[in-house]
Every structure is written in structure tokens, then in C-alpha cells.
Amino acid sequence: MALNPPPLKDVFHLSPPRDRPSPAFPLGLGEAGVHEVCEASHGDFAALTGFALAARTRSNGPVVWIRQASLKQAHGTLLRAGCREVTADLPPSLDITPRKLAEALWATEEAIRSGVAALVVAELEDADFTASRRLALAASRHGVPVLLLMPHTRDGATAANARWRLSPRPSSPNRFDPHAPGALRWKAVLERSRQAPHMAGHAFDLELDDETLSLRVVSGLATDPAETRPPRSQDRIGPAGFRQSA
Amino acid sequence: MLESGTKGLCIAAANEPARQLGVTEGLAFADARARAPGLVTEDMDPAADARALAALGNWMIRFAPLVALDGTDGLILETTGCDHLYGGEPAMLETLSGLLERNAIPHRLGLAGTPGAASALSRAAPGTCLPEGGEQTGLSGLPVAALRLSPEAETLLRRFGLTRIGQLYGIDRKALGRRFQSRSAADAVLLRLDQALGLRHEPLAPLRPLPLRSVRLNCPEPIATSDAIRIGLERLTQELCEALSATGIGARRFLLTAFKSDGTRSELETRAARPVREPKHILRLFRERIDTIDPGFGIDLLLLEAHRTDAMETSPMALSGDLASTDMDATALSALADRVMARLGGRSVTLIRPCESHVPERAEQHTQFDGDAPVPAVPSPVAGPRPIRLLSAPERVTVMAEVPDGPPLRFIWRRVPRTVTRADGPERIAPEWWTHIAAPQPAPALDGQARTWLTPKMDPRADAAQIAHVRADLEALLDTPSEPVKLLPRARDYYRVEDAAGRRYWLFREGLYGDGRGGPPEWYVHGLFA
Numbered sequence: 167m168a169l170n171p172p173p174l175k176d177v178f179h180l181s182p183p184r185d186r187p188s189p190a191f192p193l194g195l196g197e198a199g200v201h202e203v204c205e206a207s208h209g210d211f212a213a214l215t216g217f218a219l220a221a222r223t224r225s226n227g228p229v230v231w232i233r234q235a236s237l238k239q240a241h242g243t244l245l246r247a248g249c250r251e252v253t254a255d256l257p258p259s260l261d262i263t264p265r266k267l268a269e270a271l272w273a274t275e276e277a278i279r280s281g282v283a284a285l286v287v288a289e290l291e292d293a294d295f296t297a298s299r300r301l302a303l304a305a306s307r308h309g310v311p312v313l314l315l316m317p318h319t320r321d322g323a324t325a326a327n328a329r330w331r332l333s334p335r336p337s338s339p340n341r342f343d344p345h346a347p348g349a350l351r352w353k354a355v356l357e358r359s360r361q362a363p364h365m366a367g368h369a370f371d372l373e374l375d376d377e378t379l380s381l382r383v384v385s386g387l388a389t390d391p392a393e394t395r396p397p398r399s400q401d402r403i404g405p406a407g408f409r410q411s412a
Numbered sequence: 413m414l415e416s417g418t419k420g421l422c423i424a425a426a427n428e429p430a431r432q433l434g435v436t437e438g439l440a441f442a443d444a445r446a447r448a449p450g451l452v453t454e455d456m457d458p459a460a461d462a463r464a465l466a467a468l469g470n471w472m473i474r475f476a477p478l479v480a481l482d483g484t485d486g487l488i489l490e491t492t493g494c495d496h497l498y499g500g501e502p503a504m505l506e507t508l509s510g511l512l513e514r515n516a517i518p519h520r521l522g523l524a525g526t527p528g529a530a531s532a533l534s535r536a537a538p539g540t541c542l543p544e545g546g547e548q549t550g551l552s553g554l555p556v557a558a559l560r561l562s563p564e565a566e567t568l569l570r571r572f573g574l575t576r577i578g579q580l581y582g583i584d585r586k587a588l589g590r591r592f593q594s595r596s597a598a599d600a601v602l603l604r605l606d607q608a609l610g611l612r613h614e615p616l617a618p619l620r621p622l623p624l625r626s627v628r629l630n631c632p633e634p635i636a637t638s639d640a641i642r643i644g645l646e647r648l649t650q651e652l653c654e655a656l657s658a659t660g661i662g663a664r665r666f667l668l669t670a671f672k673s674d675g676t677r678s679e680l681e682t683r684a685a686r687p688v689r690e691p692k693h694i695l696r697l698f699r700e701r702i703d704t705i706d707p708g709f710g711i712d713l714l715l716l717e718a719h720r721t722d723a724m725e726t727s728p729m730a731l732s733g734d735l736a737s738t739d740m741d742a743t744a745l746s747a748l749a750d751r752v753m754a755r756l757g758g759r760s761v762t763l764i765r766p767c768e769s770h771v772p773e774r775a776e777q778h779t780q781f782d783g784d785a786p787v788p789a790v791p792s793p794v795a796g797p798r799p800i801r802l803l804s805a806p807e808r809v810t811v812m813a814e815v816p817d818g819p820p821l822r823f824i825w826r827r828v829p830r831t832v833t834r835a836d837g838p839e840r841i842a843p844e845w846w847t848h849i850a851a852p853q854p855a856p857a858l859d860g861q862a863r864t865w866l867t868p869k870m871d872p873r874a875d876a877a878q879i880a881h882v883r884a885d886l887e888a889l890l891d892t893p894s895e896p897v898k899l900l901p902r903a904r905d906y907y908r909v910e911d912a913a914g915r916r917y918w919l920f921r922e923g924l925y926g927d928g929r930g931g932p933p934e935w936y937v938h939g940l941f942a
Contacts, residue, residue, distance in 0.1 A: 230748070248942075260761065261778065262756070273752055337914070345836075347836060
């Protein structure tokens, strides 16, 4: 009997999927495996959302975004109009809002195993080692990258490929208005990593170029507002003798 | 049973022992007490009667798919094509009678070619089974009261001396019509006669929507384990999907009814966002809740119906994921949404729909997933900065800010004081005055009683925001009819601020100083920047 076609992921691919994430900065964030992005302190959730969207590897398939209701209450929902400031293209997304943690974990695994999403983003309160191992196994088996956005209480063992700890930093000086915020800056600490264990503990100072929407890893960031230009007294119009006498 | 009529309490229904004492329907309660001093009475509860009749009607689905109500005390079953399952029409009547008797439900049955004739038979000559086309001869001996007439028409016919249905056949229709006071009363009598004789079609209003496809599994022994139910469901699903694919359609709603041997039944319903006919998928949707069926003393019939059928989308499948024209597999996405909705509830899966509005919380609406593929974000012509996360509702903050229109310098949000180091703005968003038109004063009704609004009934799969909107409007009409002008909308001035820790907020001041729309403006946090 005629049935629905199998999902596209089950069909063979002309180009083999890349299973080895790149060794450079995001270390495969949003490209392969499970990456945890956690708050450094309460209230950094917006910063880590922006970081996850900006640092992820671009893909065009749909995103399944799972959002636990308690986190939605505390930190709000994603505003797509606001995503334009951190990423050039946000693919269409399907939003799932479970209430309990167990339901959220089930929905995450279900979304991974359905093979329909190009990226699964889950905002979870917590996940024990068993749960993270389940997600990691499912993600590697189905080749779906997973991002777990978690609050600052997240700690302990994990089976994820990496854990990032995110905090916002004062933005860069604004060239046009010294009183206004400038380009976004974050501090991302790589707490754990399976690909690059030697980089664990490394802190990346990041700045988002607001024209090309690309992340720059910078060092020695200036955090003070831009210095105002000194009065250029020599530009004043008048005879030289007048200036000397003044 | 008592009911209050125009002349005080009277008897609405009486049982057999009471009738033998002369207590009949329509008798005044005082007279009845005189005839039978030991009369036990109860008040009539028409609502409970209707509920019980509907429950019985739903149970009758096991015999025939179309069950309709016949007045307040009868049920009509369309048995066309069902009688051979029970070995012919008389045998079916016998089976039905036996089952009703087993459940101690008093009944009178009649079977005929038209609903009117069957109804007349069951009322006047229970247990009769008329052959096709035998209505005229079969009904001729019955009293006219069997024709479902109004009491006035019945009385009038009796005064004419027309007591048998057969006497009506020979009378000239025009002559009969002239004897009634009103034309409508005459028409009603003729209509009922024509319907009983099959000269006019009588449409039946089914008690529940008629499924396009349904399959049933009669269990020789009542089944009581969830494993057995599961196996039965698997068979039914396979059969139903074969029937669906033979006609090239799929269904969006599946209803499993389990008829138990003690006369009760339980239902299980699953919905799909798009038409489906894949047994595996349907079974997965049912599997989450199959344990909620309580088998009781055993289930002897399982019935699976396909509702909301529609044509399936059949498009050729891409050879490879890389060659597909789109990265999205809408069918698989819909299947995922179905599974999540079956377990977590229908409201849990949403899509973001852009909406033409400058008010940030209205510009992107979360609507329930209904099978449409999600669309990528369209760059809106909004000029100002927008936060990456928007709070569910703006949260009030205490603020120290320059008056009248400076950005905040310090503010306390969620009990934490925050110092603003840099700020940008304002971006003014004017209110949508057309959504805030003052509610009309509800006019007092002529009888002096306040009118109550009914809750609007809408399809839960319809636009959730729309439902909330309508409901809020109605509640606003109910709650604040006296002061509608107080809630005039105010303009918002949005600021993007950064605090000393580097966190970025989206604050707004609602209202301007001296805009005449309430007190001093108030400040809110509405979103968080990355």
C-alpha cells in the first residue's frame, strides 16, 4: 500500500555528512553533537541565546525549538525580529512548550529522532547525566546538532560534547553616539570539551561585528566608553598672534 | 413522574402498576393522589432524560453508524446495509431486543422502510417488522396518535372520527386541510403521513458526525488486557488504512470506541495536523493513551472511525536529501508535531506567524500548529532595535529617569537595582486606537433583566489568539461596562539600555507627561537584548 515517504534524513546523501567538527573556535557548536550553553549568573539567558544563534554553524533546514514553560516565564520567548541583530538567516522554526522537565527531555529526543530538524534547540532547566547521554547518543546516531540552553544552576557531569558558560560584557564603544551601546560583546568560557580537552577552562572574549554579523575572538577588550575628541584649539580660525595672546 | 403544566402539577409519566390504578399521563396530581393514595412521585428532569437518551444513542452506534434522536423519547437507527451482519432484519430486531433486555432498558422496537413508519410501529405495534414497500398496508390499522402529531391535531382528528391511519388515505387532501384552523397544522399532519408512507423524504440529523470510513472488530470473548486492545487496534488500523488508501484519502481525526460488555463505552481520540493514513503513525498517536481505556468487565466490540477525511498530498519524493528542492520535510514535521501534541496537549506546539502590527507583542503571534509548514522570518520594515527575547508580559519597574522624556538612569527590576551606563532611544510606538474602541454600554433589556453573554464556541484548532481576543472583548464588556474610557491606550517610548554588568534591556515608558490619559507615565521592562 502507498505510504508516506520516509523522512529525507533516511535517504542517502550525495555528500557524506560531516561528523568531525571543526577544531576552530566554536568547536562544532550547532554543527554536530550536543553542546550545552549555560548562564554564568542569573539573567544572562538573553546573552546566551544571542551567542548560540550567532556562533552556530548555518544550516537551512527547520529548527525545532523546545522551551520549558518555567524558563519561558522567567526569560521570555524568542523574538524573531530581534534575531536579525545576531544572525543573518534564522530558518523557520517549530516551537514546542512542555511544562515538566521530563516532557521537555522526551520532546527533545523525539525531535532528534524524527530526523526532520536541521537543528534542535532545547531550553531546559536541568538534565542529569543519563538524560544528556541519551541525547548525545540520539544526536550522533541521527546526525542532528543539538543546543541545550540552560540556566546558571546547571552543574555536574554531562555527556555533551562541550559546555559553554556565557556572560555578557559591556558593549563596544559606539562610534556614532558615545552614550549608546555599541557592538555586542560576550565572554564565553569553555568549561568542558570532548574534542579539545586541553582547551577546557579557556575564556573567549567575543565581539559581534554588527555589519557582517560574524563573531570575532578578541583579546584585551576595551570596556570604557570611547574617549571624546579633545578640543582642537589649533583649528580655530584667526591670526596666529591672536591665538598666542589668548 | 411529575411536571408542572398550565393547570398545576400533573403526571408526565407513569409505570404499569400506576396505570392499572387509573393514573395516566396528563392527569392532575391531586386527582392522581385521589385515585392512588400511596402514589410515589418524583419530579421530571428533562435534561437528565435527554442525556440518558443521548448516551443510549451513542451506545447504539455499535449496531449502525447513523443514529438520530426521534423526539424526546425515541431513537432512529439507519440499518441499511447493517442487517445482514445479524442475519436479516427480524434477527437484528431480536438481537437488539435481547441486548437491551440484558441491560434492563425497557424498549419498543419497530422496523420499516421509512423513519416515520418505523417510529409509528414502535409506538403502536412494538416488535413489528414491515417489509420494504409495505408501509401503506402495515400502518393502516394503527391509531393516528402513532404519527408523532401535536396533541391539538390529534384531538381534532379524533373529533372528525379519524382514529386509524388507514382512514386518512382515502380523504381528499384539500378537504382534510380545510378542516384545520391553520394551514400549518394541516400541513404538519400531511407531512407526517407522507413521511411515514415514504412519499416525502425525511432527513435524519445524526447524533454524531457520520464517519466516512469506519471499521469494527467484534471480539468473540470480551477482552480485558491492554495488550489485547493494542493487538485489536493494530488490526483495525491496518484495515482502516487499507480502506483509506484504496480511495486515495487520509484522515485528520481518528476515534476509537470500545463497547464494554456491561453496556458502557469509552472513547479515545487522536488528531493529526495533516491527513494521514500510515498505520504506524496512527498507532504511535494512540499508544500514548491506550492505557486510559478502562476495560471494566471486558470489551466486546472495538470501533475505529476516520473523521475529517481529505485528499492526501502525494508528491514525488526526492532521491536524496541534497537534491530536494526544500530542506523541509513538511510531512515528517507534521508527524513530529502530531506525536508531541498527542502526549503534551494541543497547545504545546506552536508556530510563529508574522502579523502586521507595530506593537511588539502583537507583531509575532504564536499560533497552534495546524499542518502548515513554518515560514522563514520575513524581514519586517521595523527600523528600531528589537530584543532577542521578549517577556510574556511587560514587567513594571521603578525608575529614576529624566523628566519628561529622558532615558532611565537607575531602575529596579525583579527587586535588583541596576545602574544604566549607556542608553539609546527613544523609539515611539503609537497605540493602535482601532483595537481599543470603547465598549458600548449594554442596553437594558425590555424585561429589565441583564443579558448574559454566552461563551463563544469555536474550533479549538482555530486561531488561539483570535479566541483569546474575542473572549477578552466579551469579558471586558461584562466587567467594565461603566467606565470604558479609562483604558484609553497610551503611546510607548522604547529605550535600549545597558547596565554596569553589560546586560542590555528594552524598557518603555507608557504614556507621556500631560497626555491626559491617566496619571504619570509608568515604566516597564519588555525585553532583553543579547
